[in-house]
Structures are given as C-alpha cells and as structure tokens.
Amino acid sequence: xxxxxxxxxxxxxxxxxxxxxxxxxxxxxxxxxxxxxxxxxxxxxxxxxxxxxxxxxxxxxxxxxxxxxxxxxxxxxxxxxxxxxxxxxxxxxxxxxxxxxxxxxxxxxxxxxxxxxxxxxxxxxxxxxxxxxxxxxxxxxxxxxxxxxxxxxxxxxxxxxxxxxxxxxxxxxxxxxxxxxxxxxxxxxxxxxxxxxxxxxxxxxxxxxxxxxxxxxxxxxxxxxxxxxxxxxxxxxxxxxxxxxxxxxxxxxxxxxxxxxxxxxxxxxxxxxxxxxxxxxxxxxxxxxxxxxxxxxxxxxxxxxxxxxxxxxxxxxxxxxxxxxxxxxxxxxxxxxxxxxxxxxxxxxxxxxxxxxxxxxxxxxxxxxxxxxxxxxxxxxxxxxxxxxxxxxxxxxxxxxxxxxxxxxxxxxxxxxxxxx
Amino acid sequence: xxxxxxxxxxxxxxxxxxxxxxxxxxxxxxxxxxxxxxxxxxxxxxxxxxxxxxxxxxxxxxxxxxxxxxxxxxxxxxxxxxxxxxxxxxxxxxxxxxxxxxxxxxxxxxxxxxxxxxxxxxxxxxxxxxxxxxxxxxxxxxxxxxxxxxxxxxxxxxxxxxxxxxxxxxxxxxxxxxxxxxxxxxxxxxxxxxxxxxxxxxxxxxxxxxxxxxxxxxxxxxxxxxxxxxxxxxxxxxxxxxxxxxxxxxxxxxxxxxxxxxxxxxxxxxxxxxxxxxxxxxxxxxxxxxxxxxxxxxxxxxxxxxxxxxxxxxxxxxxxx
Numbered sequence: 001x002x003x004x005x006x007x008x009x010x011x012x013x014x015x016x017x018x019x020x021x022x023x024x025x026x027x028x029x030x031x032x033x034x035x036x037x038x039x040x041x042x043x044x045x046x047x048x049x050x051x052x053x054x055x056x057x058x059x060x061x062x063x064x065x066x067x068x069x070x071x072x073x074x075x076x077x078x079x080x081x082x083x084x085x086x087x088x089x090x091x092x093x094x095x096x097x098x099x100x101x102x103x104x105x106x107x108x109x110x111x112x113x114x115x116x117x118x119x120x121x122x123x124x125x126x127x128x129x130x131x132x133x134x135x136x137x138x139x140x141x142x143x144x145x146x147x148x149x150x151x152x153x154x155x156x157x158x159x160x161x162x163x164x165x166x167x168x169x170x171x172x173x174x175x176x177x178x179x180x181x182x183x184x185x186x187x188x189x190x191x192x193x194x195x196x197x198x199x200x201x202x203x204x205x206x207x208x209x210x211x212x213x214x215x216x217x218x219x220x221x222x223x224x225x226x227x228x229x230x231x232x233x234x235x236x237x238x239x240x241x242x243x244x245x246x247x248x249x250x251x252x253x254x255x256x257x258x259x260x261x262x263x264x265x266x267x268x269x270x271x272x273x274x275x276x277x278x279x280x281x282x283x284x285x286x287x288x289x290x291x292x293x294x295x296x297x298x299x300x301x302x303x304x305x306x307x308x309x310x311x312x313x314x315x316x317x318x319x320x321x322x323x324x325x326x327x328x329x330x331x332x333x334x335x336x337x338x339x340x341x342x343x344x345x346x347x348x349x350x351x352x353x354x355x356x357x358x359x360x361x362x363x364x365x366x367x368x369x370x371x372x373x374x375x376x377x378x379x380x381x382x383x384x385x386x387x388x389x390x391x392x393x394x395x396x397x398x399x400x401x402x403x404x405x406x407x408x409x410x411x412x413x414x415x416x417x418x419x420x421x
Numbered sequence: 422x423x424x425x426x427x428x429x430x431x432x433x434x435x436x437x438x439x440x441x442x443x444x445x446x447x448x449x450x451x452x453x454x455x456x457x458x459x460x461x462x463x464x465x466x467x468x469x470x471x472x473x474x475x476x477x478x479x480x481x482x483x484x485x486x487x488x489x490x491x492x493x494x495x496x497x498x499x500x501x502x503x504x505x506x507x508x509x510x511x512x513x514x515x516x517x518x519x520x521x522x523x524x525x526x527x528x529x530x531x532x533x534x535x536x537x538x539x540x541x542x543x544x545x546x547x548x549x550x551x552x553x554x555x556x557x558x559x560x561x562x563x564x565x566x567x568x569x570x571x572x573x574x575x576x577x578x579x580x581x582x583x584x585x586x587x588x589x590x591x592x593x594x595x596x597x598x599x600x601x602x603x604x605x606x607x608x609x610x611x612x613x614x615x616x617x618x619x620x621x622x623x624x625x626x627x628x629x630x631x632x633x634x635x636x637x638x639x640x641x642x643x644x645x646x647x648x649x650x651x652x653x654x655x656x657x658x659x660x661x662x663x664x665x666x667x668x669x670x671x672x673x674x675x676x677x678x679x680x681x682x683x684x685x686x687x688x689x690x691x692x693x694x695x696x697x698x699x700x701x702x703x704x705x706x707x708x709x710x711x712x713x714x715x716x717x718x719x720x721x722x723x724x725x726x727x728x729x730x731x732x733x734x735x736x737x738x739x740x741x742x
Binding site: 002003004006007008009012090157221225231232233234235236300301302303304305306307309311312313314315316317318319320332334336339340341342343345346347348349350351352354358359360361362364383386388389391392394395396397398399400402404405408 | 425426427428429430431432433434435436437438439440441443444497536537538539540624625626627628630631679680681682683684685728731732733734735736737
C-alpha cells in the first residue's frame with residue numbers, strides 16, 4: 001500500500017503500474033470440476049424457466065432464464081447444470097449463479113457458432129466473450145457511436161492485464177479492431193496505451209492515444225478530456241457523447257473467435273497476492289477464485305479481503321467462490337492485518353480531497369449532504385454526478401471517511417429517486 | 422460452500438495512513454519550540470498555565486462526551502490542540518479559574534455544541550479567548566502581568582506601547598529581539614523564530630496550507646506598509662506588526678485552523694489576506710492593541726461565503742444535450 005510521504009506539501013501522486021519490458025506469458029489455471037456463471041437477472045419462480053438443475057450442457061451453449069430474457073451466459077464447458085441459485089451483488093441487486101459440473105468425457109460436444117455479420121447479432125451471441133465487449137451499447141439505436149476507444153491502458157492501479165493483452169497480442173488486436181469497424185461501421189477506432197511501455201510501434205492501423213502514467217488519467221472521462229477534446233457532462237455516459245470504450249481483451253477475443261470460428265473462454269487476469277506480488281494468469285470464465293488461490297498456494301483467512309478489480313475502484317466479494325467473469329481483469333488479496341481503518345469522524349474540512357479531486361468536486365460539501373441522505377442537494381450543490389469514482393478522495397481523507405461508499409451509494413439512491421418521479 | 426468470512430467494504434481499498442490523531446500530534450509538535458521557549462522565559466508558572474489549559478480542555482470534552490452519552494473523542498487530540506494553543510495565548514500568571522472558564526467556552530461553545538470536530542464555524546480557541554478578553558480584560562494587560570519579573574530586555578508589551586505612546590514607541594524594540602522572543606507577551610506567542618519553524622514544518626507536512634499563511638502575512642505587511650507610508654508618525658512599520666503580539670501565532674496556527682477556513686485556493690488567498698488586513702485595521706484604527714483574535718473570528722464568518730468561489734466541476738453546467 002502506498003503511504004503518505006513524510007513531506008506532503010503538494011498533492012500525492014499515484015502512478016499506474018507499467019508492464020515490464022519483456023513480460024512473461026500467463027500461467028494457465030487448469031479447468032476446475034465446477035464452473036460458476038453469473039447471470040444478471042433474478043430468478044422469478046412464477047415463470048416457466050428455460051433451464052433447470054440436471055440439464056445437459058454443450059460447450060458454447062447459451063443459457064438464459066426465460067423466453068424473453070436478454071441477459072444470458074455461455075457455458076464454457078460441456079457437462080450438466082448442478083445448481084441454480086440467487087447471488088446478491090454489493091448493492092443488493094440480485095443476480096443468478098449457475099453452477100455447471102464439467103464432464104471431461106464430453107469435450108467434443110460443442111455448440112456450433114455462426115459468425116455474426118452485423119452488430120445486433122453480435123450482441124446476441126458474443127456479449128460474453130472474455131473482456132465483455134459492449135455490443136449492447138454499440139447495437140443500441142439510441143446512441144450514435146462515432147469513436148471507439150480500445151483501453152489498452154489499465155484503469156486501476158497494480159494491474160497490467162490490459163497492457164499485456166494489447167501488446168502481446170497486437171496482431172489479434174488489429175484484426176479485432178478491423179472486425180469491430182466492419183460490424184459497427186464506426187470510422188474511428190483508437191487505442192489508449194500508456195506511454196513508457198514497449199510495443200507502441202506494433203500498431204499500424206490504429207491511432208494510439210498515449211496516456212499519462214498518473215492516476216486517474218486512463219479513466220474514460222479523463223481520456224475523453226485529455227485526448228478526445230470532449231468533456232463528459234455530469235451525469236452522462238461516454239456513449240451519450242458518441243464514444244464507446246471497449247477492453248483490449250474483448251477486441252482480441254473477437255479476433256480469435258472469428259479466426260477459430262468458435263467461442264473463446266480464457267480470460268487473462270492479474271492477481272496480486274498478500275505480499276503484493278503480481279501473478280499473470282489465464283483462467284476459463286467461470287473458474288471460482290478459490291480454485292485459483294489453491295493453484296497458486298494463496299491462503300485466505302477470515303477477515304481477509306478479496307477485491308475484484310483494483311485497489312481504487314474494485315469491489316470486495318463476500319465469498320471465495322466468486323467466479324472469474326468476462327469483466328474480471330484484476331483480483332487483489334489483502335491480508336486482514338493491512339486493511340485500512342474507516343472511522344465515523346466527521347469531515348474536518350482539511351481540503352485534501354479538494355486538492356486531489358480530478359473532477360474539481362467540492363467533496364467536503366458533498367459528504368455533508370450525503371451523510372444526511374440529501375441526494376438531490378448533493379447533485380445540485382455538491383456536484384455528485386460529476387464524480388468519476390476514482391477513489392482518490394477516500395484515499396487521502398484525514399478523517400478516514402468512507403467517501404467512495406458515500407458517493408456510490410449517493411449516485412445509486414439518486415437514480416432510484418429520479419426513476420420514481 | 423466454505424465459511425471463510427471475508428471483509429467486505431467499498432472502494433477505495435487503500436488509504437494513505439493519515440488520521441486526525443496524526444494531524445493533531447504534528448500540530449502539537451510544531452507548537453513545542455515556542456511553548457518550551459515560553460517556559461524558559463517565564464518560568465514554571467508558564468508550564469503550569471499551559472498544562473492546566475491543555476488538561477482542562479480535554480477534561481471538558483470528556484465531560485461533554487459523557488453527559489451527551491457519546492463515545493469519548495479526546496483520543497483524536499483535537500481538544501489537546503485547542504487547550505495547548507489556548508494556554509500559549511495567555512500570560513504566564515493567569516489565575517486557574519480563568520483557564521477553567523476559558524477552555525470551557527472554547528471547547529463547549531466553540532466546538533461541541535456545533536457537533537464536535539470539524540463543525541465549528543469559529544476557531545474554538547479564539548472564541549474562548551475572545552470571551553475572556555471581553556469579560557476580564559485586566560488579565561490580558563501584559564505590562565501589569567509581568568511586574569514581578571526581572572527581564573534583561575525592554576519589559577513593555579510592544580503593541581500596547583505603540584497604542585498608548587504612538588509609533589515612536591516601536592523604536593524601543595529591535596526587530597531581532599522581537600523575532601527571538603526578547604519581549605513580554607503571551608507564553609507561546611513571543612518566540613517568533615519557533616513559531617515560524619513550527620509553521621513551516623506543518624506546511625511541509627501538508628497539515629496546514631501555505632496559501633493561508635502566506636496571504637495572511639501579505640495582508641499584514643501590505644496593509645501596515647500603506648498605513649506607515651501614509652503617516653510614519655502615527656503608525657508603526659509592517660515588520661514591527663508582523664513580529665509582535667499574536668501575529669505569527671495567528672499566521673501559522675490560528676488562521677490555518679481547518680474547520681473554519683476555506684479549502685479552495687483563491688478563497689484561501691482572499692481569506693488570509695482579509696484576516697491580515699482586518700488585524701492591522703483593528704490595531705491602527707480600532708480600539709484594541711492586538712486585533713488578532715477578533716479579526717480572525719470575523720473572517721471565520723466570511724469563510725463559507727468565500728468558498729463559493731471554486732472551479733466548475735468536470736462537465737458541470739454544460740447543456741444536457
């Protein structure tokens with residue numbers, strides 16, 4: 001963990017971890033006996049379900065709960081469904097977890113794939129590729145996407161997954177970008193890549209945006225501001241402004257799917273263990289984290305923290321059975337001894353958050369509104385919606401207020417309030 | 422399912438390790454040089470005054486915590502800083518009951534009734550001092566306070582001398598003497614060098630903001646210079662004002678109090694300057710020999726207003742096309 005320096009006249013500077021010049025390849029994690037898939041739809045017992053416990057599965061088969069569901073997952077293995085359970089996320093939204101027992105004898109049972117020739121059928125078949133390509137957004141007629149930015153620069157600290165995938169698989173990335181252009185008809189596809197790593201010269205057909213190594217300059221809103229001359233209006237998404245961000249790994253997966261004419265299921269990730277050592281691994285989507293920890297001999301004890309994502313923006317999971325999903329780039333394990341404290345001391349108005357906030361939000365005012373649940377006022381006078389959720393205010397807070405939690409909860413409640421009106 | 426109970430919380434999962442305790446500990450450390458010099462200069466009574474003041478402030482906060490059935494908050498040392506600063510602003514022969522009363526006003530009315538740490542619209546220490554000065558003004562006459570002392574330097578309170586005898590009295594005091602503490606005054610306010618060193622330490626550590634201190638000093642110097650230039654006989658020079666009375670304590674420890682000061686850069690600069698300007702105005706035009714306490718309390722009121730001058734948030738105020 002990065003601590004405050006002895007002298008702190010200016011604001012602290014957190015920098016991204018850059019890919020080493022000659023990176024090793026990922027360690028492949030063997031396929032577990034059980035894979036778990038997370039489906040973003042709640043179980044509704046009153047409706048007839050399409051799938052049930054004991055159903056046989058082919059590799060590559062699409063699973064959806066109901067006839068009219070748009071949410072789906074794709075089975076990475078052939079086998080049978082072992083269980084279907086509800087699975088709450090950290091805001092209490094209910095998802096469904098589907099556990100599939102892998103049957104090694106049925107490896108040849110693969111669902112045939114017809115390669116999509118337009119973006120809406122890509123949304124129907126390829127949404128769950130490793131890297132989770134945002135085909136829903138690209139296919140949505142409400143958005144006019146003029147620019148696609150491939151994020152080869154990791155958005156959080158400690159991790160190097162995106163940098164590794166984009167530079168080690170530069171050829172696939174360029175091919176994937178070409179397929180993306182063909183499917184969407186978008187003229188401009190750029191690649192955001194941190195300056196200071198090797199491999200910038202591997203891309204001929206893509207415009208490379210060199211991002212600075214200072215956190216949070218690779219977050220979408222910052223890339224838009226610094227490289228695309230577009231300021232993201234408060235409360236809007238990049239899609240509203242005609243810009244779509246896509247993980248480098250999604251583009252690489254797309255190219256491989258078209259090349260092999262079959263779906264791919266292996267996800268690259270960076271796992272940071274308790275000692276801060278970085279493991280680059282490759283695991284099939286659905287692999288429970290516990291299986292990976294066992295493979296790497298990482299001991300998880302009570303009160304440790306397992307973070308899906310990086311230290312500044314990730315989310316902590318409550319179970320080591322949480323699986324690798326198409327979005328999982330990073331897993332950080334923190335020992336309980338080093339967990340920072342959170343206190344209920346009120347804001348002392350020291351101004352460190354104001355000094356560090358990249359979005360110029362009056363965090364000291366904002367937190368006063370959020371503490372008393374005044375969400376509309378927080379949006380109006382505290383600029384709640386301008387927050388890009390980089391987490392820097394919570395990192396420097398002298399009072400150790402859980403600012404990130406207040407802000408995320410505030411946005412969540414604000415959306416609920418506005419939806420009711 | 423296994424039963425490993427993981428810790429779950431929201432991002433960010435890192436913290437720079439700073440805390441209110443650390444901040445206040447550093448504040449007290451930074452105050453030490455000036456406080457120790459005060460003890461050397463004014464002897465054991467000075468130590469007694471500061472010790473009583475510090476413990477009284479913590480005692481009152483604990484009492485209020487217990488009465489209001491809230492968890493004890495004295496562990497964050499905020500009350501200790503208030504108490505220490507309070508003691509340092511008193512003459513060395515202050516009676517015990519005055520300290521007991523003053524710290525009560527500072528901690529209870531200045532801080533706790535507004536909701537405790539971070540919520541006080543006024544600097545708590547100064548609020549306590551202001552009430553004492555209004556109520557028992559005779560104890561703040563530094564000339565009578567030290568009649569029993571035998572000093573090797575001009576034993577006159579500089580600001581009071583200038584107030585009663587005119588600007589010519591400033592010539593009795595060499596600027597070097599004022600800076601090195603060879604003057605009578607409050608225990609912790611006489612040793613300019615110690616205060617400057619402590620203040621610079623806090624600024625470098627990031628616990629107080631240079632914008633406030635620098636603009637405050639600029640406010641003092643510029644305003645005093647203009648007065649002095651207009652009428653050198655009536656008004657003392659800028660450096661005399663900077664080095665006497667509570668000015669340096671104010672510049673590095675009072676104006677920088679975080680709850681009552683602005684947080685944006687331009688407001689901080691305006692606020693500090695306004696504070697310095699008001700002090701000189703009170704000294705030269707007003708009735709008080711040293712206007713530091715009331716001037717800073719006055720600009721405390723302006724702080725929330727000034728803080729409205731701030732940059733637009735990212736993407737704020739754009740049309741929602």
